[in-house]
Amino acid sequence: MSAFATTRADSGKLLVLTPGLGAVATTFMAGVEAVRHGLAAPIGSLSQMQTIRIGPRSEGRNPFIRDLLDLAPLENLEFGAWDVFGDDAYEAAVRANVLRPDHLSGVKDYLSSIKPMSAAFEQKYVKRLSGPNVKEAASKYDLAQMLREDIRNRMAETGASRAVMVWCGSTEVYLRPAPCHADMDAFEKGLRDSDDAISPSQLYAYAAIMEGVPYANGAPNLSADIPALEQLALERGVPIAGKDFKTGQTLMKTILAPGMKARMLGINGWFSTNILGNRDGEILDDESSFRAKEVTKSAVLDTLLQPEIYPDLYGKLYHKVRINYYPPRGDEKEGWDNIDIFGWMGYPMQIKVDFLCRDSILAAPIVLDLALFLDLAGRSGRSGIQEWLSFYFKSPHVGVGHVPEHDLFIQHFRLKNTLRVLAGEEPVTHLSENYEANLDTP
Numbered sequence: 001m002s003a004f005a006t007t008r009a010d011s012g013k014l015l016v017l018t019p020g021l022g023a024v025a026t027t028f029m030a031g032v033e034a035v036r037h038g039l040a041a042p043i044g045s046l047s048q049m050q051t052i053r054i055g056p057r058s059e060g061r062n063p064f065i066r067d068l069l070d071l072a073p074l075e076n077l078e079f080g081a082w083d084v085f086g087d088d089a090y091e092a093a094v095r096a097n098v099l100r101p102d103h104l105s106g107v108k109d110y111l112s113s114i115k116p117m118s119a120a121f122e123q124k125y126v127k128r129l130s131g132p133n134v135k136e137a138a139s140k141y142d143l144a145q146m147l148r149e150d151i152r153n154r155m156a157e158t159g160a161s162r163a164v165m166v167w168c169g170s171t172e173v174y175l176r177p178a179p180c181h182a183d184m185d186a187f188e189k190g191l192r193d194s195d196d197a198i199s200p201s202q203l204y205a206y207a208a209i210m211e212g213v214p215y216a217n218g219a220p221n222l223s224a225d226i227p228a229l230e231q232l233a234l235e236r237g238v239p240i241a242g243k244d245f246k247t248g249q250t251l252m253k254t255i256l257a258p259g260m261k262a263r264m265l266g267i268n269g270w271f272s273t274n275i276l277g278n279r280d281g282e283i284l285d286d287e288s289s290f291r292a293k294e295v296t297k298s299a300v301l302d303t304l305l306q307p308e309i310y311p312d313l314y315g316k317l318y319h320k321v322r323i324n325y326y327p328p329r330g331d332e333k334e335g336w337d338n339i340d341i342f343g344w345m346g347y348p349m350q351i352k353v354d355f356l357c358r359d360s361i362l363a364a365p366i367v368l369d370l371a372l373f374l375d376l377a378g379r380s381g382r383s384g385i386q387e388w389l390s391f392y393f394k395s396p397h398v399g400v401g402h403v404p405e406h407d408l409f410i411q412h413f414r415l416k417n418t419l420r421v422l423a424g425e426e427p428v429t430h431l432s433e434n435y436e437a438n439l440d441t442p
């Protein structure tokens with residue numbers, strides 16, 4: 001365990017807080033509890049299921065990530081949530097209709113014990129949502145203080161020694177960075193003036209960082225990705241990450257596009273359309289929330305394919321993304337992609353993808369990995385934006401002047417090398433792989 005010399009040891013309970021107790025949050029909590037009772041496997045979670053090579057190939061050391069790193073064990077996770085509806089996690093999971101009744105019945109008592117705290121919420125930020133479980137306060141500053149108190153209370157109730165927060169709330173309307181986001185003085189003045197540019201998700205992010213709680217944003221809206229909160233996270237030694245969980249169609253896109261690019265195949269059209277019928281779909285049916293999603297979904301191909309470097313291959317790419325609310329489908333989304341590609345001498349070809357995916361099933365393991373890795377990052381003295389967690393996001397939060405990396409394979413490589421470094425091991429370069437004489441190089 002000397003490898004963890006710079007990491008504060010995991011001890012006691014870790015509280016995972018989610019603003020939002022909807023489809024993703026309840027699927028995540030139900031899954032963790034089912035795994036703890038041996039009722040299910042944590043499929044899709046790197047922290048629970050993946051191995052990692054350490055040292056040169058000749059040593060054959062391939063431990064599981066969970067064994068290499070001092071991650072919080074699932075037995076030590078506690079949960080807390082806020083929602084604008086008062087339903088407990090069991091009722092919310094039944095409503096979300098993601099998990100089958102036989103899966104939910106096994107964890108019913110536990111989920112029923114998770115009651116949402118009242119939300120910091122205003123309908124102007126999520127037009128298609130209103131509910132009764134909402135805080136009243138004279139200013140946004142007061143609301144933020146109430147959230148801070150909620151964090152402390154929930155930690156005391158659960159006996160947790162530390163916490164992390166992952167935003168699993170609805171997608172808020174599209175907001176641009178405003179003057180009150182520029183630095184902490186402006187932000188705190190904005191809180192006292194209840195500035196319209198400060199959304200509820202920013203209140204949660206601020207409260208988390210002030211309490212020393214790492215924060216990740218699973219939705220596409222502006223949240224901790226503003227200079228004021230980036231600066232606060234650095235000052236208070238708190239890791240932050242975002243944004244918009246990489247699931248479904250964008251996951252496919254960041255698997256397929258790097259493959260085309262690696263083979264120098266051209267792409268001149270990529271049309272993506274979806275039907276989905278859950279509450280998230282209903283909220284995205286509102287143009288202002290869809291705009292936030294459209295921005296994160298659309299940027300992916302542009303940065304990934306680098307049309308400025310490869311104008312002959314990607315300079316004329318027409319990329320269109322649509323999301324259509326279609327209630328009969330519930331959480332079982334269907335996403336179609338029509339990809340017009342071209343090869344040698346410009347000959348056209350087409351790829352059609354029809355992905356019948358389950359969004360929350362893909363998102364739940366992301367919430368788990370983010371919670372465990374952010375907690376580890378915090379205990380390892382890492383603060384501010386954690387770009388190495390880009391693997392999990394559609395629109396990776398990066399520092400000023402950095403271009404986000406969207407290629408899933410580069411993201412994966414970076415994630416694993418950062419985990420090696422956090423474990424006090426050498427990063428792997430694969431440079432020796434073709435030279436038997438160099439087998440001793442990692």
Ligand SMILES: NC(=O)c1ccc[n+]([C@@H]2O[C@H](COP(=O)([O-])OP(=O)(O)OC[C@H]3O[C@@H](n4cnc5c(N)ncnc54)[C@H](O)[C@@H]3O)[C@@H](O)[C@H]2O)c1
Pocket residue numbers: 019020021022023024025082083084085096119120121122126129131167168169170171172200201218219220244245246247248278279280358359360362363
């Ligand atoms: N499901 C996926 O695969 C996926 C992928 C990427 C991003 N996301 C994002 O994750 C978020 C959650 O998705 P979901 O499918 O669970 O949605 P959902 O609608 O089922 O749940 C969201 C919950 O957040 C609550 N909420 C909204 N504003 C709140 C606030 N200010 N405070 C507390 N609670 C609030 C809502 O009442 C709702 O219960 C959405 O923003 C979605 O866009 C989901």
